[in-house]
Amino acid sequence: MEYVAQQVINALSFGAEYALLALGLAIVFSVMGLVNFAHGEVIAVGGYTMVAFAALVTANPLIIIVGAVAATAMTSVALERVAFRPVRYADPTTGLLTAFGVSIVLQNLFLLFISPRPIAVTSLYFLDAPVMLFGVQISSLQIFESVTTVVVIVGLVLFLQKTTLGLAMRAASLDFEMVRLTGIRANRVFALAFLISGLLAGLASVFIMARRGSVDPHFGFNPVLKAFVACVVGGFGSLPGAVLGGFLLGAVEVAMLVLLPQDYGGLKDAFVFGIIALVLVWRPDGILSPAREKGDKQ
Amino acid sequence: MLDIRDLHVFHGPIEAVHGISLSVGAGQCVALLGPNGAGKTSTISAICGVAQSSGTIALEGADLSKASVEDRVRSGIAVSPEGRRIFSNLSVEANLRIGAGVRPDRENVARDIANWFETFPILGERRTQPGGTLSGGEQQMLAIARALMSRPKILLLDEPSLGLAPRIVAQVFQMIDRLRSEGMTILLVEQNARQALKISDYGYLLNNGRIQAEGTPADLGGSKDMMAKLTGLG
Amino acid sequence: MTLTQSQKRGFFGACMLAAILIAIGVVTTFFASNYQLRLVYSAFVNLIVVLGLQVFMGNSRLTNLSHSAFMGIGAYAAAICVTPVAMKQIALPDAPWGLNAFALDPVTSAIIALIVTGIVSLAVGVFIVRMTGTGATIASLAVLVIVHSIFLYRTDIFKGNQAFFGIPQVFSLTSIVILAVVVVFIVRGFRESPWGVMLRASADDETGAAAMGVNVRRLRLIAWVLSGLILATAGIAYAYFLGTISARPFYFNHVFLTLAMLIFGGMRTVTGAVLGTFAISFGLEIVRWLETGPKVIGINLPELLGLSGIMLGLVIVLTMALRPVGVMGDREIEEVFSKR
Numbered sequence: 001m002e003y004v005a006q007q008v009i010n011a012l013s014f015g016a017e018y019a020l021l022a023l024g025l026a027i028v029f030s031v032m033g034l035v036n037f038a039h040g041e042v043i044a045v046g047g048y049t050m051v052a053f054a055a056l057v058t059a060n061p062l063i064i065i066v067g068a069v070a071a072t073a074m075t076s077v078a079l080e081r082v083a084f085r086p087v088r089y090a091d092p093t094t095g096l097l098t099a100f101g102v103s104i105v106l107q108n109l110f111l112l113f114i115s116p117r118p119i120a121v122t123s124l125y126f127l128d129a130p131v132m133l134f135g136v137q138i139s140s141l142q143i144f145e146s147v148t149t150v151v152v153i154v155g156l157v158l159f160l161q162k163t164t165l166g167l168a169m170r171a172a173s174l175d176f177e178m179v180r181l182t183g184i185r186a187n188r189v190f191a192l193a194f195l196i197s198g199l200l201a202g203l204a205s206v207f208i209m210a211r212r213g214s215v216d217p218h219f220g221f222n223p224v225l226k227a228f229v230a231c232v233v234g235g236f237g238s239l240p241g242a243v244l245g246g247f248l249l250g251a252v253e254v255a256m257l258v259l260l261p262q263d264y265g266g267l268k269d270a271f272v273f274g275i276i277a278l279v280l281v282w283r284p285d286g287i288l289s290p291a292r293e294k295g296d297k298q
Numbered sequence: 299m300l301d302i303r304d305l306h307v308f309h310g311p312i313e314a315v316h317g318i319s320l321s322v323g324a325g326q327c328v329a330l331l332g333p334n335g336a337g338k339t340s341t342i343s344a345i346c347g348v349a350q351s352s353g354t355i356a357l358e359g360a361d362l363s364k365a366s367v368e369d370r371v372r373s374g375i376a377v378s379p380e381g382r383r384i385f386s387n388l389s390v391e392a393n394l395r396i397g398a399g400v401r402p403d404r405e406n407v408a409r410d411i412a413n414w415f416e417t418f419p420i421l422g423e424r425r426t427q428p429g430g431t432l433s434g435g436e437q438q439m440l441a442i443a444r445a446l447m448s449r450p451k452i453l454l455l456d457e458p459s460l461g462l463a464p465r466i467v468a469q470v471f472q473m474i475d476r477l478r479s480e481g482m483t484i485l486l487v488e489q490n491a492r493q494a495l496k497i498s499d500y501g502y503l504l505n506n507g508r509i510q511a512e513g514t515p516a517d518l519g520g521s522k523d524m525m526a527k528l529t530g531l532g
Numbered sequence: 533m534t535l536t537q538s539q540k541r542g543f544f545g546a547c548m549l550a551a552i553l554i555a556i557g558v559v560t561t562f563f564a565s566n567y568q569l570r571l572v573y574s575a576f577v578n579l580i581v582v583l584g585l586q587v588f589m590g591n592s593r594l595t596n597l598s599h600s601a602f603m604g605i606g607a608y609a610a611a612i613c614v615t616p617v618a619m620k621q622i623a624l625p626d627a628p629w630g631l632n633a634f635a636l637d638p639v640t641s642a643i644i645a646l647i648v649t650g651i652v653s654l655a656v657g658v659f660i661v662r663m664t665g666t667g668a669t670i671a672s673l674a675v676l677v678i679v680h681s682i683f684l685y686r687t688d689i690f691k692g693n694q695a696f697f698g699i700p701q702v703f704s705l706t707s708i709v710i711l712a713v714v715v716v717f718i719v720r721g722f723r724e725s726p727w728g729v730m731l732r733a734s735a736d737d738e739t740g741a742a743a744m745g746v747n748v749r750r751l752r753l754i755a756w757v758l759s760g761l762i763l764a765t766a767g768i769a770y771a772y773f774l775g776t777i778s779a780r781p782f783y784f785n786h787v788f789l790t791l792a793m794l795i796f797g798g799m800r801t802v803t804g805a806v807l808g809t810f811a812i813s814f815g816l817e818i819v820r821w822l823e824t825g826p827k828v829i830g831i832n833l834p835e836l837l838g839l840s841g842i843m844l845g846l847v848i849v850l851t852m853a854l855r856p857v858g859v860m861g862d863r864e865i866e867e868v869f870s871k872r
Binding site: 167170175179182186 | 346388396
């Protein structure tokens with residue numbers, strides 16, 4: 001019983017992390033149809049910022065966390081300006097390939113100017129402490145993660161439903177030109193989407209760092225792959241889909257760890273991606289994909 | 299109010315409008331008529347800045363032809379586009395709020411929304427429903443209301459009667475007539491020439507990207523030959 | 533068989549490309565050092581990969597990210613068949629199904645490798661071609677990850693990241709040049725074939741093409757499987773020359789490298805694939821030399837690890853921003869010359 005409870009909590013906290021990651025991708029995709037592969041490198045910027053703050057500024061974890069989130073938010077907005085603005089209205093493939101390019105450039109910049117080797121940050125270890133909750137031993141990190149994700153989702157929902165800019169972002173996912181025709185500036189909507197995406201990347205980077213303890217140029221690669229999978233399963237461009245996909249992926253991963261015999265552990269990714277592929281066969285555009293009409297008029 | 303000189307509109311390599319000039323005086327309702335493919339919607343798109351064009355587009359004497367889409371709307375142009383383009387995933391009320399996205403005066407926005415719900419009780423009843431669930435006529439009303447939420451100087455109406463039942467069409471034209479009588483400046487694009495001319499002060503007849511004729515409704519509607527052209531049979 | 537006007541021009545264009553490839557081969561054979569010869573050989577392998585990628589991406593306009601995996605399948609399948617039993621007993625002592633108890637000649641092995649890759653790509657393709665733009669791309673990414681983790685996991689068959697050695701080195705530069713020339717003709721032939729023409733038309737207007745009775749999925753599947761076979765060919769050529777393979781070169785780095793080549797040259801044309809491959813292969817070699825921190829006019833440059841990656845990424849970003857259709861755009865080589 002205890003074992004089951006533990007695994008359920010594991011699945012939920014993995015799911016929470018994936019949902020956080022997937023939302024960062026989905027919010028940009030929903031507004032501009034861009035599959036932002038460079039999201040992982042934004043997360044890595046968060047990791048390196050923590051290194052820099054811990055080494056040069058302070059050991060106060062709160063300041064380190066705030067610094068990392070601020071850095072990822074700024075990086076994300078800067079990337080929109082520099083790299084993604086020229087391909088803003090281009091077809092999705094052009095955007096995707098641009099994002100690949102940006103991702104490769106950033107990864108190699110880390111390699112060139114920082115280090116190819118992992119750098120450790122120890123100031124966040126305290127986040128990951130064992131806690132007893134209703135007789136089940138879990139990690140405090142899992143609680144932080146789940147709570148943060150819930151807060152983020154609630155905040156995002158409120159923002160998207162209550163504020164004009166939030167409404168405009170939802171409208172933009174359907175008909176961006178019409179949003180411009182109401183006078184709301186496209187630049188602001190895009191910048192905002194990337195800002196939110198960057199904030200989410202920052203939060204994710206904190207949790208990844210707390211778990212892993214070090215950062216290297218490939219810091220964001222695996223997380224962003226997972227985020228992709230979550231988005232695809234949920235339906236690309238759908239924010240509820242991203243959340244659903246994230247939790248589903250968490251559940252599948254934990255189930256694989258539990259159910260697969262020990263010596264099949266190396267095939268976990270293959271199974272996870274295989275299940276993803278099956279979901280796509282069943283619903284080629286994901287479970288909660290927003291309806292899109294095909295036709296000559298955009 | 300709105301003065302257009304020598305407007306050419308391009309869709310990629312194709313020129314859809316070949317140098318037209320037209321003007322809309324303050325408080326006037328001007329009809330832009332013509333058959334399918336005449337270049338009416340291209341003209342509207344060019345005025346809004348979403349189509350590539352050359353020539354001058356001046357609003358109250360200020361040239362907007364180099365301005366961005368957003369700046370044009372901010373300087374006083376609003377559009378109810380062809381196909382209405384309601385944000386179908388958002389509530390009726392949210393559609394109106396986005397329409398007022400450029401306005402800083404929150405209280406007045408709320409009051410304007412309340413006024414629209416009074417004018418169109420059906421929109422009020424469905425304020426929380428997604429815009430996509432409205433009927434065609436209701437969507438058209440919403441599209442016009444959304445455009446007017448920005449308190450524009452001029453309202454561009456692109457084919458407001460398209461695809462609507464005759465009874466609803468009459469309602470839409472009634473509404474436009476009322477806006478005009480309240481002093482709104484309107485550029486009305488229509489295929490439905492007879493109805494449009496009834497509520498217009500002046501009309502232009504567009505065909506194959508050129509202005510074929512212009513004049514008061516009496517001038518345009520007078521000759522049989524002209525009416526044949528207007529209905530697209532000439 | 534009568535050829536259409538564009539097919540005749542296509543044949544002519546393919547001949548011009550073939551002449552260029554042969555010229556590069558001849559110059560390399562006579563003037564290059566051993567090290568340079570290996571570079572040119574790997575450029576030719578990448579050329580075949582990029583051509584394989586072009587067949588699918590250029591005609592269907594869907595982005596594929598799994599191509600390096602298919603190259604890997606071809607390479608491993610051929611390697612397992614062709615490697616002598618004595619070698620395999622050392623390299624793969626625990627291989628199941630008697631995989632280490634037989635050896636075939638290189639031609640039979642290559643044919644088996646083509647058949648195996650063809651079957652796998654058909655099985656995957658059936659699903660891929662049903663998806664729309666982004667979905668297909670992500671699904672292909674999933675294929676890449678799945679195949680790679682199988683390579684890594686079944687060390688008893690593939691040796692994972694360790695070297696699978698002992699493959700007979702039966703290929704020379706001459707063989708790969710001939711192979712590349714043949715592939716150029718196949719790829720250009722497909723582009724101008726009724727299938728290729730219809731597929732390109734459907735990419736521009738899927739709804740319209742479907743309305744005209746074009747079975748888009750079937751056409752995409754044909755292009756996908758053809759692409760898989762060409763990629764397998766590249767993998768076989770790679771294994772037959774080096775004699776050693778491992779899982780690492782069939783993963784993300786190679787995916788990006790070859791994708792950058794195709795994008796830079798222009799994915800819509802065969803000429804673009806050829807141009808992009810050689811431009812980036814040779815460009816990168818210069819950058820790699822800078823990376824090692826060489827001495828230039830008496831000044832010691834610092835070591836710049838990562839510079840080649842930055843350049844590669846920049847090439848993609850700048851191409852997308854400034855000329856998304858690549859250098860060649862919609863023009864094939866013969867059109868460049870005939871318009872002068």
